[in-house]
Amino acid sequence: MRKYYQLTGIERVFLVRAWIQLILTDYYLRTRPFDRILDDYQRNPEKRPASPVGGKSISFSRSAWLVDVAGRYSPVRATCLKQALVLYRFLNRSGTESILRIGVRHGDGYFQAHAWLEKDGETVFSPPVGEEYKPLTMVR
Numbered sequence: 001m002r003k004y005y006q007l008t009g010i011e012r013v014f015l016v017r018a019w020i021q022l023i024l025t026d027y028y029l030r031t032r033p034f035d036r037i038l039d040d041y042q043r044n045p046e047k048r049p050a051s052p053v054g055g056k057s058i059s060f061s062r063s064a065w066l067v068d069v070a071g072r073y074s075p076v077r078a079t080c081l082k083q084a085l086v087l088y089r090f091l092n093r094s095g096t097e098s099i100l101r102i103g104v105r106h107g108d109g110y111f112q113a114h115a116w117l118e119k120d121g122e123t124v125f126s127p128p129v130g131e132e133y134k135p136l137t138m139v140r
């Protein structure tokens with residue numbers, strides 16, 4: 001079994017791309033309307049090279065882990081929304097369908113939001129265990 005800290009060449013490239021995309025996503029969230037960001041991240045231009053996500057090179061769960069690692073070393077705060085958007089973009093570029101979900105929960109005087117990604121019934125960047133988030137939106 002390969003340990004997570006041992007990266008292949010393609011995983012190293014993916015990690016750097018994820019790190020850069022987190023910074024760009026932070027910038028886009030500050031400067032663009034959210035619907036425009038979603039439109040850009042949903043596109044799968046045929047002329048661009050496909051991302052290795054979801055293919056034989058990098059598994060979906062490994063890709064999610066690499067995005068999480070990129071977030072730990074990012075100069076910008078890597079929120080659940082930014083991480084989910086980055087992985088969502090990479091999956092779309094590789095032709096792999098996924099669902100971006102944004103949900104909320106509220107209690108005594110507080111309101112929290114969370115973003116996560118689902119693919120084939122598998123959830124990544126899921127809500128913390130024991131905490132129920134009511135989905136507000138779903139983006140395919």
